[in-house]
Amino acid sequence: MTDPETTPVADKFGNDPHVLLRVIAKFLIPLIALFAFYVQFHGDYGPGGGFQAGVILAASVILYALIFGLAEAKKAFPPRLIRYGMTLGVILYGGTGILNFILGGEFLNYSNLGKDAVAGQHYGILAVELGVLTTVTTVMIAIFYAFGSRQPETSAEDW
Amino acid sequence: MSLFAAAADPIFTVPVILLDISLLALLVVVAFALVRMRSLFGIVMLQGVYSLVSAAWFVSLDAVDVAFTEAAVGAGVSTVLMLSAMLLADRKSTPVPMRRQFGALMVVVLAGAAMLYAVGDMPAFGDVNSPANAYVGMDFIGKTAEEIQIPNVVTAVLASYRGYDTFGEVVVIFSAGLGVLLLLGLNGNAGRWEAKPNGQYINDRSAPSAATAKDTRTSDQKAEGEA
Numbered sequence: 001m002t003d004p005e006t007t008p009v010a011d012k013f014g015n016d017p018h019v020l021l022r023v024i025a026k027f028l029i030p031l032i033a034l035f036a037f038y039v040q041f042h043g044d045y046g047p048g049g050g051f052q053a054g055v056i057l058a059a060s061v062i063l064y065a066l067i068f069g070l071a072e073a074k075k076a077f078p079p080r081l082i083r084y085g086m087t088l089g090v091i092l093y094g095g096t097g098i099l100n101f102i103l104g105g106e107f108l109n110y111s112n113l114g115k116d117a118v119a120g121q122h123y124g125i126l127a128v129e130l131g132v133l134t135t136v137t138t139v140m141i142a143i144f145y146a147f148g149s150r151q152p153e154t155s156a157e158d159w
Numbered sequence: 160m161s162l163f164a165a166a167a168d169p170i171f172t173v174p175v176i177l178l179d180i181s182l183l184a185l186l187v188v189v190a191f192a193l194v195r196m197r198s199l200f201g202i203v204m205l206q207g208v209y210s211l212v213s214a215a216w217f218v219s220l221d222a223v224d225v226a227f228t229e230a231a232v233g234a235g236v237s238t239v240l241m242l243s244a245m246l247l248a249d250r251k252s253t254p255v256p257m258r259r260q261f262g263a264l265m266v267v268v269l270a271g272a273a274m275l276y277a278v279g280d281m282p283a284f285g286d287v288n289s290p291a292n293a294y295v296g297m298d299f300i301g302k303t304a305e306e307i308q309i310p311n312v313v314t315a316v317l318a319s320y321r322g323y324d325t326f327g328e329v330v331v332i333f334s335a336g337l338g339v340l341l342l343l344g345l346n347g348n349a350g351r352w353e354a355k356p357n358g359q360y361i362n363d364r365s366a367p368s369a370a371t372a373k374d375t376r377t378s379d380q381k382a383e384g385e386a
Binding site: 124 | 223224226227228231232235236239240243244306307308309310311313314315317318319322323325326328329330332333335336337339340342343344345
């Protein structure tokens with residue numbers, strides 16, 4: 001038994017049985033988020049795309065919430081962003097389609113977005129994948145916030 | 160092409176076949192463990208294991224994009240969502256008596272028999288003449304290199320050739336999020352609620368999220384709630 005008053009470290013970490021978990025998670029979470037963006041923008045060249053990237057990005061926020069608590073996570077990713085995020089994603093995707101209309105093509109035919117058809121396709125895919133990323137990330141976080149807020153914090157004995 | 164003929168084919172080397180068989184065997188073991196398990200926490204974790212093993216199997220089938228999605232969604236997010244839903248339920252499930260399981264057993268046996276019957280009509284693995292590899296699929300593979308000019312055909316199909324479908328999927332995800340927000344609210348206490356996990360009574364005011372939520376009830380409603 002260590003006395004919290006005699007050991008200075010115990011003031012900070014003594015009552016926290018999950019200190020290892022928190023330190024390692026703090027190191028991992030930025031890497032997970034970075035990997036999400038790699039998956040997003042590398043989707044043209046390898047496996048991945050907006051959907052997978054969105055889930056991974058949401059997982060980094062969810063991991064943060066699991067380790068540091070929901071209140072801290074809501075400070076890092078405010079719930080009000082969710083409402084804007086999920087609509088913005090759909091609007092970005094649908095808006096790209098509408099933009100093709102205006103530029104004289106068919107709905108979601110990106111060929112006229114760039115200086116030639118191939119460049120247009122590249123821009124179009126980039127835009128719609130960004131829309132998918134925004135919607136998927138925010139919806140996954142929304143579902144977690146909605147369910148996670150309904151019960152008291154999990155106590156250690158529950159596991 | 161039967162399984163044995165496929166095994167003799169130089170493309171399907173013995174190690175790959177062995178890997179596939181051991182991954183599938185692992186899936187069966189996990190599935191039986193899932194059925195036998197009584198602790199809900201263990202069940203949720205085993206579901207994650209099941210997803211991860213099937214993701215590994217998809218990789219061995221060269222379906223990397225599917226494997227990626229399975230690992231991220233099946234093993235990652237859905238495990239967490241099941242955990243957060245589980246906290247509102249009891250930790251252990253009570254066994255269902257044998258006589259009430261015969262109906263379910265019949266359904267499973269019938270469905271399994273129907274699937275086994277259908278296996279005979281399926282094209283062989285990697286068959287060039289199968290519907291998935293013929294017709295429009297060949298067009299996508301052939302034309303992606305000149306029309307879209309990105310190396311990953313899957314992305315080209317999902318985002319460009321099948322942009323309508325993906326738009327539909329995004330709208331589906333959007334409506335799922337909308338439904339959850341309308342029913343539960345972001346703070347989990349959109350309405351007044353109470354729950355009894357593990358015999359411990361909690362309501363919207365004793366939950367940790369209660370402190371962060373603004374109390375919008377009128378004084379009459381408050382008096383009614385406290386009564």
